Amino acid sequence: MKTLLQGNYAVAEAVRLARVQLVAAYPITPQTPIYEKLSDMENEGILPGVMMRTESEHSAMAACIAASLTGVRTFTATASQGLALMHEMLHFASGNRVPIVMCNVNRVVAVPWAFGSDQSDSLSQRDTGWLQFYCEDAQEALDTVIQAYRIAEQALLPVMVAIDGFFTSHFIEPIEIPDQASVDAFLPAFSIPTRFNEADPAYIANVVNPEQYMGYRQKSFEDMENTRPLIKEANEEYQRIIGRGYEAVESVNTDDADIVLVTSGAMTSTARVTIQSLREKGVKAGLLKMKLLRPFPTREVQEILKNTRKIAVLDRNISLGKGGIWCQELKAALYPLENRPIITGYIAGICGADVSPDMIEDMVVKALERERSDDLPIWVRRDQ
Amino acid sequence: MIASEEQQEYMRSGHMACPGCGEASTMRLVLKVLGEKTIVVIVPSCVGVISATFPNSTFKVPCFHSAFEIAAPTAAGIANALRVQGREDVTALAFAGDGGTFDIGLQSLSGAADRNDNFIYVCLDNEAYMNTGIQSSSSTPQGVWTMTTPGGRQGRKKKFMQIIAAHRMPYAATASIGHPHDLMAKIRKAKNIKGTKFIHTLTPCPTGWRMPENLSAKAAMLAVETKLFPLYEVIDGTEYRITHQPLGLPVQEFTKIQGRYRHFTEEDTAILQREVDDEWEQLVAKTKGCKL
Ligand SMILES: Cc1ncc(C[n+]2csc(CCOP(=O)(O)OP(=O)(O)O)c2C)c(N)n1
Ligand SMILES: [Mg+2]
Numbered sequence: 195m196k197t198l199l200q201g202n203y204a205v206a207e208a209v210r211l212a213r214v215q216l217v218a219a220y221p222i223t224p225q226t227p228i229y230e231k232l233s234d235m236e237n238e239g240i241l242p243g244v245m246m247r248t249e250s251e252h253s254a255m256a257a258c259i260a261a262s263l264t265g266v267r268t269f270t271a272t273a274s275q276g277l278a279l280m281h282e283m284l285h286f287a288s289g290n291r292v293p294i295v296m297c298n299v300n301r302v303v304a305v306p307w308a309f310g311s312d313q314s315d316s317l318s319q320r321d322t323g324w325l326q327f328y329c330e331d332a333q334e335a336l337d338t339v340i341q342a343y344r345i346a347e348q349a350l351l352p353v354m355v356a357i358d359g360f361f362t363s364h365f366i367e368p369i370e371i372p373d374q375a376s377v378d379a380f381l382p383a384f385s386i387p388t389r390f391n392e393a394d395p396a397y398i399a400n401v402v403n404p405e406q407y408m409g410y411r412q413k414s415f416e417d418m419e420n421t422r423p424l425i426k427e428a429n430e431e432y433q434r435i436i437g438r439g440y441e442a443v444e445s446v447n448t449d450d451a452d453i454v455l456v457t458s459g460a461m462t463s464t465a466r467v468t469i470q471s472l473r474e475k476g477v478k479a480g481l482l483k484m485k486l487l488r489p490f491p492t493r494e495v496q497e498i499l500k501n502t503r504k505i506a507v508l509d510r511n512i513s514l515g516k517g518g519i520w521c522q523e524l525k526a527a528l529y530p531l532e533n534r535p536i537i538t539g540y541i542a543g544i545c546g547a548d549v550s551p552d553m554i555e556d557m558v559v560k561a562l563e564r565e566r567s568d569d570l571p572i573w574v575r576r577d578q
Numbered sequence: 579m580i581a582s583e584e585q586q587e588y589m590r591s592g593h594m595a596c597p598g599c600g601e602a603s604t605m606r607l608v609l610k611v612l613g614e615k616t617i618v619v620i621v622p623s624c625v626g627v628i629s630a631t632f633p634n635s636t637f638k639v640p641c642f643h644s645a646f647e648i649a650a651p652t653a654a655g656i657a658n659a660l661r662v663q664g665r666e667d668v669t670a671l672a673f674a675g676d677g678g679t680f681d682i683g684l685q686s687l688s689g690a691a692d693r694n695d696n697f698i699y700v701c702l703d704n705e706a707y708m709n710t711g712i713q714s715s716s717s718t719p720q721g722v723w724t725m726t727t728p729g730g731r732q733g734r735k736k737k738f739m740q741i742i743a744a745h746r747m748p749y750a751a752t753a754s755i756g757h758p759h760d761l762m763a764k765i766r767k768a769k770n771i772k773g774t775k776f777i778h779t780l781t782p783c784p785t786g787w788r789m790p791e792n793l794s795a796k797a798a799m800l801a802v803e804t805k806l807f808p809l810y811e812v813i814d815g816t817e818y819r820i821t822h823q824p825l826g827l828p829v830q831e832f833t834k835i836q837g838r839y840r841h842f843t844e845e846d847t848a849i850l851q852r853e854v855d856d857e858w859e860q861l862v863a864k865t866k867g868c869k870l
Contacts, residue, residue: 215662218655244658248651249689256648256686260619260655263642266662286645390617390640390656392668397635399643406632 196368201332201357204369205271205297206231208339211377212295215243215266215384218257220250220276223309224359225299228271243267251276255283255294262292263398265388267343270294273359274301274315281319284352288323288414290399293346293353293386295339296324300459300510301359302545310546311358313459313511317487317519323414325353325421326487328458332357332367337438340372341428344381348428349421351414358460358510360546372436380435418489425486442486443494447473451480453504453562458484458520461508461542461549468554479558484520492527499528505535506561508554509571510543517541517571525567538564539571548576584610584762593636595628598791600781600798601702602628603755605673608700608777611765614639616669617660619653621683622646623675624709624783625702649674650687650774654695661696669769670697676717677707680736687776691745694773698765701776704783705735712786721846723838724786730841739778739812746815748773752807754780756799760809760821767811780807788837800832805858810865818864829854 199207205228209217217236219229235241243266248254251272258268272280277298287294302312316326325345329335335357342353357363389398402410425442433439446469448454457465462483472479482498484491499505505528509518516522521539528534538561543549553574560572588609595602601624609616618641620629626643629636644652653672660668674683679701687699706724707713714724714731717738721730742750749771753761761779768775782797784790789797801807802824809822829851833839842850 216655216658218651243662246654246658246693246695249685249692253648253651253686253689256645256651257655257658260642260644260652261659261662264617264656264659264663266659282645283648388663390642390668392614392616392640395635395638395640397629397632397637397641397643400629400632400635401626401643402632 196370198366199332199369200227200364200366201335201362202227202299202364203231204332204336205339205357206235207371208336209269210235210241211372211374212340212343212381213242213267213383214269216246216258216261216268217241217243218246218248218254218268218270220248220254220272222251222273222276224301224363225271225273225276225297227363228297251280252283255280255287258294259283259287259290259292262294263290263389265384265386267384268294269296271297271299273299274303277315277319278303281322284319284322284324287352291350293343293350295342295346295353295355297335297339298354298356299359299363300356308545309359311361311460311510311543312545313356313519316354316356317511319354320488320519323351323418324488325351326356327353327485328356328487329362329485330460330462330483332362332365333369333438334440335362336369336371337432337436337440340377340381341432344428345421345424347384347386348424349417350386351418351421356459361460370438376436380432422489440485442491443498444483444485445498446481448480448482448498448502450478451502452478453506453558454480454482454499454502455554455558456482456484456505456507456520456524459510461510464549464551465508465554468551468558471551472555472558477559477562487523490523490527495524495527496531499535500531501533502535504562504564505537506558507537507539508557509539509541512541512544521571536564537567540574541571542574583613586610586613588614588616588638590636590638593628594630595624596785596791598784598794599624599628600704600755600783600794601625603794604700604702604761604779604781607755607758607761608671608765609637609639611762612669612671612769615667616671617642617656619644619649619656619670619672621649621674621678622709623678623702625673625675627709646678647682648686649678649683650690650699653697653699654690654693657696672697672699673702674699675708676701676703676705677715680717680738681715688745691747691774691776694747696772696774698768698775698777701778702781703778704781704786706786708783708786721842723841742776742778743812743815747776748814749811750776750778751811752778752809754798754802754807754809755795756802757809757822764811786838788840789835793835797832797835800827803827804829804832805854806832808858808861810861817868818861819868820861820865
């Protein structure tokens with residue numbers, strides 16, 4: 195049976211189903227409905243844990259880290275300025291190897307002040323040592339949050355689940371909410387050891403020398419690499435028990451495609467429709483949906499795109515002085531290919547600006563005509 | 579009287595504090611009272627040095643070296659997790675310096691105190707950022723020399739206990755290694771109260787205060803007996819009680835043994851004396867009508 199829910203509420207349902215024991219949060223648009231919904235659940239006695247209403251996102255993450263070290267399952271959610279304020283704590287979480295799951299509702303980062311969706315907030319936290327998943331819709335958000343706990347707790351690394359502000363967070367969609375027994379079968383009770391044991395006291399986060407520090411970083415890097423099979427396994431198990439799943443990279447009609455469009459997040463739904471209509475018009479277009487940013491699914495994209503001649507990357511984010519972040523990541527991943535494809539980067543939909551099927555169609559057709567990759571992205575704006 | 583279970587030591591010898599470090603002595607006394615069922619949160623400060631480097635540990639209880647501005651939410655997160663686990667017999671304890679408390683950690687401490695999360699916060703106040711090499715904080719007294727106030731600090735020491743009292747925490751107190759029994763009694767009390775407890779300790783720093791290392795305990799004692807740092811407690815932010823009647827020695831008994839006050843003129847000292855007397859009067863006024 196499906197329930198009509200906005201994406202934010204779907205995330206809150208996932209938190210409840212995951213039997214999260216401690217939620218620490220602070221309000222920011224467009225994340226607030228998650229915080230409010232969890233407060234309602236606490237008020238009704240259906241959230242099994244405690245809520246900490248912190249005075250900032252920075253403290254929310256600090257509390258999650260401490261509680262996780264003490265041995266309980268934790269959750270927080272934020273967006274934009276809140277995530278930026280957390281920055282120091284994001285490194286601190288991954289360094290402490292705590293399996294926190296956080297939902298980030300993508301929103302532009304000021305200035306100028308605005309509220310629309312833009313992945314720059316979470317993409318710019320790429321190097322903080324978190325796994326990062328980007329979701330296309332509310333159902334995927336719910337399922338990914340539950341999967342994230344299993345992966346995080348096996349890997350002892352934190353996981354960020356990103357959804358597009360307003361598009362995914364506030365649109366009401368029919369959602370399948372799994373039953374508690376199925377989620378329990380998929381997600382074992384939190385059982386990572388408490389790092390605070392009075393009988394065997396340890397000093398956590400000690401000061402180390404350069405060799406030790408570097409060794410620790412290398413070990414962390416290797417452990418992040420080792421999450422690849424865990425991510426795959428979690429999805430297969432979820433598929434088996436709950437009946438839905440999502441690839442780290444999803445390909446649609448890429449095998450015979452003359453051009454592949456690469457997207458992530460909510461824009462993917464529009465892109466699916468566009469690819470379909472392009473096919474009907476005789477353009478052999480394919481779609482690649484990027485769900486996973488870290489660890490970057492290099493092997494998967496190489497395998498899918500090894501025979502593709504032309505690629506268009508759609509980025510709802512911008513790194514000044516370079517271009518779209520997914521485009522950069524993809525270019526680096528495809529560099530070792532023998533037949534390097536021609537890649538065109540597009541910047542579109544910044545701050546939730548409209549990205550319609552006809553705009554995407556135009557981007558794909560134009561990218562198909564191009565004979566060389568360009569360093570700079572092409573800005574696609576309705577007002578121009 | 580020190581109870582028999584308080585004969586135990588929870589700090590190992592050979593730790594990395596400078597000789598005469600007031601922070602080390604304070605932590606030692608606090609931990610003696612709290613015992614083995616304690617989780618210690620430390621943050622960047624001299625405590626981060628005192629706690630030793632990998633693979634050593636100064637503390638015989640579990641310890642977490644958290645980040646600078648989050649001593650309170652870290653202890654609060656631990657306390658709430660302990661609650662979820664039914665392990666409320668364990669005390670969450672935070673140690674933070676004056677910089678970590680008066681300045682960068684003020685917001686997060688305020689948030690935790692507002693929620694009244696269940697932990698003890700001990701501020702180790704040596705009146706400057708000592709770990710980074712003696713820079714001025716908002717706890718540095720007016721006129722005092724530091725590396726960033728070479729001509730003496732312009733601002734005045736923040737009245738931190740007033741900020742704490744404004745939060746109406748169930749228990750707050752000042753304490754000092756110059757009066758160890760008083761300090762331990764306050765920790766004993768804090769241990770048995772639920773909610774956020776704040777202990778403001780003055781921790782002399784021979785290195786930063788520019789004084790001989792054997793004068794720490796004396797300096798701490800003189801700060802109290804000159805009324806510069808009175809010993810008192812505040813219940814629920816309203817009930818004040820002075821726990822030790824000071825001798826009322828002249829302030830220069832305290833300042834003259836420290837190089838950081840060396841440039842003080844007679845007039846500077848007279849101003850300081852007047853301020854100390856005024857504040858003492860204000861404190862005494864607050865205790866009037868209190869039931870304690
Ligand atoms: C966010 C952040 N800013 C600055 C620092 C650098 N820092 C480390 S310890 C310290 C001084 C701490 O002073 P205080 O809290 O008074 O403790 P003390 O060293 O005097 O014991 C500073 C500024 C840091 N670790 N983190
Ligand atoms: Mg200090």
